[in-house]
Amino acid sequence: MKRSASEWLFIILFVPATIAFYAIYKYPFDLLGPNADTRLLGKNLSFWYMLLYTAIVCGIAGKALLMNKNVYSFKSVLPQGLSPYQRKKFLSIFLVQGVGFFLLPFVILPLSRGADFWNDTMGNPVKTAHVYLFPGFTSPGMAVYLFVIIPIFTWFFGKRYCSWICSCGNLAETVGITVWGKKWVKEGTPRGETANKNHWIQKAVMFFAIAFGLLLLVDSMKIVAAPDAVTRLRQLQDFFIDFMFGSVIGIAAYPFWGTRIWCRYGCPLAKFMELSGKVTKSRFAVKADEKCTGIGLCTKACPMGIDVASYAHVNKKPTMGSFGLSDTVCIGCGGCIDVCPTKALSFGRHGKAEVVTLSS
Numbered sequence: 001m002k003r004s005a006s007e008w009l010f011i012i013l014f015v016p017a018t019i020a021f022y023a024i025y026k027y028p029f030d031l032l033g034p035n036a037d038t039r040l041l042g043k044n045l046s047f048w049y050m051l052l053y054t055a056i057v058c059g060i061a062g063k064a065l066l067m068n069k070n071v072y073s074f075k076s077v078l079p080q081g082l083s084p085y086q087r088k089k090f091l092s093i094f095l096v097q098g099v100g101f102f103l104l105p106f107v108i109l110p111l112s113r114g115a116d117f118w119n120d121t122m123g124n125p126v127k128t129a130h131v132y133l134f135p136g137f138t139s140p141g142m143a144v145y146l147f148v149i150i151p152i153f154t155w156f157f158g159k160r161y162c163s164w165i166c167s168c169g170n171l172a173e174t175v176g177i178t179v180w181g182k183k184w185v186k187e188g189t190p191r192g193e194t195a196n197k198n199h200w201i202q203k204a205v206m207f208f209a210i211a212f213g214l215l216l217l218v219d220s221m222k223i224v225a226a227p228d229a230v231t232r233l234r235q236l237q238d239f240f241i242d243f244m245f246g247s248v249i250g251i252a253a254y255p256f257w258g259t260r261i262w263c264r265y266g267c268p269l270a271k272f273m274e275l276s277g278k279v280t281k282s283r284f285a286v287k288a289d290e291k292c293t294g295i296g297l298c299t300k301a302c303p304m305g306i307d308v309a310s311y312a313h314v315n316k317k318p319t320m321g322s323f324g325l326s327d328t329v330c331i332g333c334g335g336c337i338d339v340c341p342t343k344a345l346s347f348g349r350h351g352k353a354e355v356v357t358l359s360s
């Protein structure tokens with residue numbers, strides 16, 4: 001991958017800064033001492049982290065909406081405007097991230113409770129994000145959300161949760177449409193047979209999450225008292241999955257392996273959605289028609305490493321094939337559809353002869 005001097009400078013600063021920040025953010029008292037005060041202007045690091053995170057996501061999503069240009073085209077090959085599907089997606093990202101993940105939990109709720117806004121109480125960072133699945137075993141509300149609502153959503157819409165709603169996905173989706181981000185996706189995303197075989201890593205993470213969740217459940221119900229086992233597994237979860245994989249590799253590796261390395265190889269919720277989509281035979285599909293010319297831009301635009309072109313064109317002939325959660329890890333971002341100059345791809349439904357076009 002050829003990089004400019006400015007890109008190399010960014011990487012040299014970005015990677016160690018990301019690792020250092022997450023280390024302090026996740027383990028402040030271990031690194032700075034048990035009485036360390038990591039607040040800035042009276043606010044915990046979590047507030048400033050989410051403010052910066054949200055500013056990046058909403059800034060890029062807002063720019064895409066305002067500029068109204070095809071954000072997936074390479075070198076301005078496709079000058080047309082942002083498709084209705086992408087407009088809805090980036091509006092969803094903007095609102096969900098800005099309101100749901102920042103304003104509501106960090107501003108509106110504290111103010112509604114009468115809290116001293118600029119004087120946060122010191123505390124440990126939260127490491128129980130719902131994407132890790134195990135919170136669903138200790139909270140009835142989270143159990144309904146993770147194991148009932150999301151599978152139903154997946155049956156209707158595939159893994160669009162990853163590209164329309166999820167905070168991790170919001171960052172990946174927006175960074176992936178920047179100038180450097182598109183190059184990282186195009187040239188850095190792992191592709192091919194070996195890359196697909198490595199999906200077992202995500203399955204292993206998911207099974208670990210379920211096992212940890214079950215242990216928390218039986219321990220909380222006093223069926224089996226296993227405080228030592230809970231502590232050891234929580235330490236493994238916190239360090240290897242939350243810190244190393246979800247935070248450091250999941251973000252710091254953007255310039256090397258594309259923007260979806262965590263979503264594809266780490267996130268247990270993403271794997272759970274994929275498997276639930278297979279079991280329930282999700283209606284979600286991407287379909288190709290006879291207009292495909294086989295230039296392969298669709299494959300290069302896929303942040304999940306799917307060989308989209310192989311479903312549309314074989315031996316110099318269009319095949320009018322389709323794919324969904326039964327055979328791929330597609331997140332429904334629509335990049336392959338919007339990058340195609342002949343408009344040979346569209347969203348559809350499995351089991352239906354007609355194509356239900358959602359991108360036009």
